[in-house]
Amino acid sequence: MPPSLIQSCSSGALLMLLMANLFLWEKVSSAPINASETTLNDLKDLFDNATVISGKMAELGFAMRKEFFSNSFSSDIFTNIILDLHKSKENIIKAFNSCHTVPINFPETTEDIRMTSFEEFLKMILQTLLAWKDPLQHLVTELSALPGCPYSILSKAKAIEAKNKDLLEYIKRIISMVNPAIKENEDYPIWSDLDSLQAADKEIQFFALYMFSFCLRSDLESLDFLVNFLKCLLLYNDNVCYSGF
Known part of the structure; x- marks a missing residue:
């Protein structure tokens, strides 16, 4: 039976799995990777922390979105917006495609995931975190100035902004160890x-908040998946990582 994602292995076994997995990815096989046991242990620690942060961000994104729908501050307007959007499929598609991170092509099918290189996954994570850095700062500023905005919503926005910065730093450190060829100033939407x-x-204004929270929640869930998936690819073999699909 293959090991679970949290089952421990010896550092030597992890090193062999890391090297075997990296050579499966055509675009990564030529990248300089110093996969010593020390490096591998450091990567594991970084990914352990990164997955905790990404998981918390996804939870906060869901909770903030839910709060907008349940709190009297915004519930009526948000309900009316979603009712209007659901009047036609075209409205829903148009709204979804208005998310500013749409140009970041997250894999949507199992085949897409299998065809995406390790390097491309790293770029997706980096681009998404960078793409939300400034918007989250603006969200906190505008919610702070918005009359009647409950602290329960503002506090979640502040927490997501802070954790986005934290996760970005972890991802930059991971990139510097795995593939320094990926630039920190990678283009992003x-x-x-x-x-x-x-x-x-x-x-x-509230339609903007509706779309902001919708797009943010979607991206945070995608980020959490990608960070955990990359951790799996680094620490185990691809069959283990794909077994859940």
């Missing part, structure tokens, strides 16, 4: 909806 978030018109 730019968010351009600040005007709507600052709009004096309440309907425009």
Whole structure:
């Protein structure tokens, strides 16, 4: 029976699995990787922390989205928005495609995942974290200034912003050890909806909040999956990682 994702292995076995797995990825096989046992142990520690943070971020994203729907501050407007969106499939598709991180092509099927290189997964994570860095700062600023905004929502936004910064630092450290060829200033999608978030018109502003929380929740769940998946690829063989699909 293959080991679970949390089952421990000897450092020597982990090193062999790491090297075997990395050579499965065409684009990574040529990248300089110093996979000493010390490096592998350091990577495991980094990924242990990264997965904890990504998991907490996903929980917070879900909780904040839920709070917008349940708190009287925004529940009526959010309910009306979702009812309007569900009047047609085209509205839903248009709303989903308006997320600023859509250009980051997350794999959507098992085949997509198998065809995506390790390097590309790392870039996706880095680009997503960078793409949300400034928007999250703006969200905290605007919610802080928004009359009647409950602390239960603001506190979650602040926590997500802080953890996004923390996870970004862990991912940068992982990249520096696994594939330094990936640049820290990797191109990433730019968010351009600040005007709507600052709009004096309440309907425009709350629709911006609706879309922000929708896109954020979706991306945080994708991030959590990718970080855990990469940890699996680094520490175990690909058959173990794909067994859940």
